[in-house]
Amino acid sequence: MTKKRLFRMPLRPYFTLLFVFILISSCLLATGLVVGGLLWFNQGQWDRNHLILALLLTCALTIGFGALTMWFGAYRLTQPLIEMNQAVIEIAKGDFSTQIHRSQTSRKGYPYLNELDQLSLNINHMALDLGQLEAMRRSFVSSVAHEFKTPLTSLSGIAELLQEQDLPQEEKKELLSLLAQETQRLSQLADMILSLSRVENQTRLAKDDLIRLDEQLRQAIILITEKWSHRTIEISLDCPEMTLLSNANLLMEVWINLLDNAVKYSKEPIDISVKVRKSEAGLEVVIADKGIGMTSQELDRAFESFYQADASHKREGSGLGLAIVKSIIQHLDGSISLTSQVQKGTKVSVFLPTGV
Structure with a gap:
């Protein structure tokens, strides 16, 4: 089965056409009512008061029609923004599984997604990336804790053994050697973490x-x-x-x-x-x-x-x-x-x- 190509008109021409449609429709409606009223008035079936009433009614209908159409257009624009805002709030709270689902229309030969759809996709990608980064951060912290715990446990055990009063001199030398090795290992680990952090935190490196x-x-x-x-x-x-x-x-x-x-x-x-x-x-x-x-x-x-x-x-x-x-x-x-x-x-x- 072939995949449907997605289509949405860009927002700027969409609202331009919507406003033109409102303007033309309102003008046609007003013109029709006014012309109809004048014809009736010329035939002597309407008096002055009736004509004024007809004009007021024409204005009311035109304004009502325009307002209704504008409300529809504003809803089409703001509803996705409300959904995106809610999604961003959830992401900011730490729920990186949040995804925005937009209903798509398809039209043959048009692969275009409008700006709101592109923004939705970008937010979805951002949430996934942040989720992966959070998982990596937790893994990194866990690994750092584990890597530091091993030599620290060794150092603690060596320190306890060295506190024994009747410890043979030869064994004491061996423990001191192990103490130096574990201390050096801790120092090297700290240096490596600092090196990685230093490189990762630099957006621009001198390359001259x-x-x-x-x-x-x-x-x-x-x-x-x-x-x-x-x-x-x-x-x-x-x-x-x-x-x-x-x-x-x-x-x-x-x-x-x-x-x-x-x-x-x-x-x-x-x-x-x-x-x-x-x-x-x-x-x-x-x-x-x-x-x-x-x-x-x-x-x-x-x-x-x-x-x-x-x-x-x-x-x-x-x-x-x-x-x-x-x-x-x-x-x-x-x-x-x-x-x-x-x-x-x-x-x-x-x-x-x-x-x-």
Whole structure:
């Protein structure tokens, strides 16, 4: 069955035609009554008083007809606005399931919806978006609480153990080491949340740093190699000398997060390649590893806040790295995509405009 095409006349011509119709109809009605009255008067069947009465009646009928027609037109205009106002009030109260249902008329060959219908659709879309944002907010708050609760519980347990008087010195050193690790984990988690909040809350980012991309990538590789110095890592870089206009600090955060993930989810010996290719539209940075990879379900959720493909949490991390990376790339007018195969590795492709 073919879908009916929707049609509504735009409001401006609709009311223009309505007013013209009222004017013409009122004039015709008045003219007919006046002419009829004059004919009767000329035939001697009406006197002066009858003529005045007829004219007054004509005016009353004309005004009544015009008022009735105007009321109908005003009702057609204000009723949808009343419905929309009520819907917006419900949405403002937090009921994001509210939807405006408009009865549609169909006319062959006309796909047009008038301004009120477009506004209704926009309000419906807004309500759905707000509902999704509210669900994401609740999930985010729940995840933050969970992520903070785990190290805080550990810290509380360690503190209780350290209060014991007869605790062996060796065990005390081990507990202090765990205390330092959990404290560092809390600090890193707080830093990641602040980074995500900082990026999300900036409507406009400064993108006027002239960056030597090859040098920045080398610096990121050195930092990651030093961080994971206890592991066997080989990171190859294939990047010709090139520059771009962007935000140097945020872009460095992108490379650090992506390389850190590549190392974190790879088994030794770790082999990572970084390749950069330039085109007329911009440049593409591809970071590929030979790590544990991800399933299609994990790929779909990879950019969600606090999501970790390693459900057991054996690998340290907050699950915020890729969420921060995606937010930064979008703010820099770029795009990011992931491809992955289980036990074969993951490839991250970042596209950026050069701006020069």
